[in-house]
Amino acid sequence: MQVLYFAWLRERVGLPREEVETSAATVAELVEELKARGERYAVAFKDMAAVRVAVDQELTELGASIKGAREVAFFPPMTGG
Amino acid sequence: MSVSVQAEDFDVGAEMAALTSGRADIGALVSFTGLVREMAGGNEMVLEHYPGMTEKALEAIEAEARGRWELQDCRIIHRYGPLEAGAQIVFVLTASPHRQAAFEAAEFIMDFLKSRAPFWKKEAGGGWVDAREADEAALGRWC
Numbered sequence: 001m002q003v004l005y006f007a008w009l010r011e012r013v014g015l016p017r018e019e020v021e022t023s024a025a026t027v028a029e030l031v032e033e034l035k036a037r038g039e040r041y042a043v044a045f046k047d048m049a050a051v052r053v054a055v056d057q058e059l060t061e062l063g064a065s066i067k068g069a070r071e072v073a074f075f076p077p078m079t080g081g
Numbered sequence: 082m083s084v085s086v087q088a089e090d091f092d093v094g095a096e097m098a099a100l101t102s103g104r105a106d107i108g109a110l111v112s113f114t115g116l117v118r119e120m121a122g123g124n125e126m127v128l129e130h131y132p133g134m135t136e137k138a139l140e141a142i143e144a145e146a147r148g149r150w151e152l153q154d155c156r157i158i159h160r161y162g163p164l165e166a167g168a169q170i171v172f173v174l175t176a177s178p179h180r181q182a183a184f185e186a187a188e189f190i191m192d193f194l195k196s197r198a199p200f201w202k203k204e205a206g207g208g209w210v211d212a213r214e215a216d217e218a219a220l221g222r223w224c
Binding site for chain 1: 115129131133134137138159170171191194195196197198199200201202203209210211212213216217
């Protein structure tokens with residue numbers, strides 16, 4: 001699946017998006033897999049209270065399923081308007 | 082339904098004229114224009130967004146507003162990219178037979194844009210703008 005990062009998550013991970021092969025069932029499991037990839041990911045996902053997630057472009061929670069998802073995006077709280 | 086996510090500026094008068102042109106059933110037209118305020122860390126900021134999800138989120142907010150109020154039409158424009166202080170950044174236009182629905186729907190749409198549309202502001206000084214608790218709290222009165 002495609003994993004996307006926005007704002008300071010993109011800066012900390014160092015990538016806007018990447019293709020990820022995963023067996024994770026939920027967003028939270030995917031985050032644990034990503035954190036194990038290295039320091040940049042560990043720093044980006046250090047404070048999960050400051051991270052929001054969308055699965056296939058719908059805002060959701062960390063416990064959400066990612067089975068069959070094409071796109072998972074991580075970003076800070078939104079500041080539109 | 083009419084939602085635009087664009088880098089270009091917009092013309093408030095032209096948008097209002099386009100929405101009311103050729104019809105006489107609208108009794109109330111409420112418009113809100115958000116501007117970039119002067120910032121401590123320089124007078125430019127960059128607005129990042131999530132192409133694809135942004136349009137869907139704005140369309141969902143518009144659909145929700147139309148479900149709650151009797152709106153005859155609605156227009157939402159949100160800009161992205163580099164923006165200088167004083168620039169127009171967001172525009173909401175609501176039309177209804179009576180003013181209360183138009184006022185409330187415009188406020189509802191802005192409250193949701195603030196913290197449910199995937200935009201992130203970064204000031205020229207280098208810092209990302211933090212989400213404000215007041216913006217999150219503003220959603221509470223609509224739930």
